[in-house]
Amino acid sequence: MTKRISLTRYLVEQQRADGLIPAQLRLLLEIVARACKSISHAVNQGALGGVLGSAASENVQGEIQKKLDIIANEVLIEANEWGGHLAAMASEEMAGIYPVPNRYPQGEYLLLFDPLDGSSNIDVNVSIGTIFSVLRKPDGARDVAGSDFLQPGSQQVAAGYCIYGPQTTLVLTVGAGVALFTLDREQGSFLLTQENPRIPEDTQEFAINMSNQRHWDAPVKRYIDECLQGREGPRGKDFNMRWIASMVADVHRILTRGGIFMYPWDRREPEKPGKLRLMYEANPMGWIVEQAGGAATNGRQRILDIQPTQLHERVSVILGSKNEVQRVTDYHRGL
Numbered sequence: 029m030t031k032r033i034s035l036t037r038y039l040v041e042q043q044r045a046d047g048l049i050p051a052q053l054r055l056l057l058e059i060v061a062r063a064c065k066s067i068s069h070a071v072n073q074g075a076l077g078g079v080l081g082s083a084a085s086e087n088v089q090g091e092i093q094k095k096l097d098i099i100a101n102e103v104l105i106e107a108n109e110w111g112g113h114l115a116a117m118a119s120e121e122m123a124g125i126y127p128v129p130n131r132y133p134q135g136e137y138l139l140l141f142d143p144l145d146g147s148s149n150i151d152v153n154v155s156i157g158t159i160f161s162v163l164r165k166p167d168g169a170r171d172v173a174g175s176d177f178l179q180p181g182s183q184q185v186a187a188g189y190c191i192y193g194p195q196t197t198l199v200l201t202v203g204a205g206v207a208l209f210t211l212d213r214e215q216g217s218f219l220l221t222q223e224n225p226r227i228p229e230d231t232q233e234f235a236i237n238m239s240n241q242r243h244w245d246a247p248v249k250r251y252i253d254e255c256l257q258g259r260e261g262p263r264g265k266d267f268n269m270r271w272i273a274s275m276v277a278d279v280h281r282i283l284t285r286g287g288i289f290m291y292p293w294d295r296r297e298p299e300k301p302g303k304l305r306l307m308y309e310a311n312p313m314g315w316i317v318e319q320a321g322g323a324a325t326n327g328r329q330r331i332l333d334i335q336p337t338q339l340h341e342r343v344s345v346i347l348g349s350k351n352e353v354q355r356v357t358d359y360h361r362g363l
């Protein structure tokens with residue numbers, strides 16, 4: 029029988045090998061993984077645990093919250109607030125930042141999360157997930173402020189997601205490639221099942237919500253139209269389409285077999301740069317995709333280079349197989 033490496037052992041060995049994971053960061057990542065395990069359990073319980081359906085509340089984005097959005101948010105806060113590794117947290121589901129209460133020791137890291145990604149898929153038993161990003165608090169001495177979070181994605185020290193699907197898989201980067209851990213429910217631990225997946229540079233599979241087609245900008249229309257023309261069109265090959273409507277699941281497929289994912293700006297709400305959130309979705313996913321050899325842009329610039337101006341900033345997202353992302357980005361630049 030293969031002897032599997034646990035998440036704990038993996039992190040300890042990484043800490044020894046290249047010092048990329050200081051002890052505090054290792055503790056933080058283990059606690060996030062533990063929280064994901066609890067969320068996975070709640071997801072698995074479904075109707076038996078009374079976690080399906082909507083809550084009677086809206087989040088700061090004006091979206092109706094699902095019960096599981098709130099449960100996952102609480103699990104992540106309760107797991108992380110007492111450990112002494114964090115200064116504060118920020119979440120898609122909370123209006124402002126959540127500084128670690130004074131009764132607990134303060135740490136040097138900032139944790140950001142989308143506690144439950146793919147909310148519209150909760151009740152229909154389709155894969156959903158948790159996405160997280162870790163930054164360092166810029167100035168160790170003074171009290172934490174909201175502006176401390178406004179760092180470009182290139183400053184992340186760790187990022188990951190946990191997908192709750194047929195298997196529960198934790199995907200992690202600390203800037204030295206990507207590692208995948210599968211939850212062994214019998215042992216109750218995450219075990220290393222893949223290291224350094226590589227996203228093929230070319231693909232014949234795209235993911236976009238086609239129902240928004242009439243609202244798209246010209247470069248996106250052009251790209252998808254060329255894909256749809258298949259072998260007879262300018263691309264000279266047929267394309268397949270997938271849209272799960274859970275970013276975690278669409279990104280996980282791309283990590284596994286390549287593809288391009290797009291949630292571009294469109295004319296439905298022209299004042300917003302996009303639907304997805306820079307700090308909780310695009311930055312962590314963009315970094316993971318880059319670490320696996322792919323690319324992530326907003327159509328004009330690298331996602332990780334964007335200087336955020338607000339916590340809940342939205343962004344247009346184009347990520348996945350490098351050559352396709354380059355093509356869509358070139359179309360936006362008029363090339």
Ligand SMILES: O=P(O)(O)OC[C@H]1O[C@](O)(COP(=O)(O)O)[C@@H](O)[C@@H]1O
Pocket residue numbers: 120142144145146147148237273274275276291
């Ligand atoms: O319903 P749409 O417009 O296809 O949007 C789907 C997208 O919205 C999201 O569900 C947004 O995330 P939340 O569920 O965290 O709000 C993405 O995961 C997904 O890619």
Ligand SMILES: [Mg+2]
Pocket residue numbers: 142144145146275309
């Ligand atoms: Mg989301």
Ligand SMILES: [Mg+2]
Pocket residue numbers: 097120142143144145146147
């Ligand atoms: Mg969410």
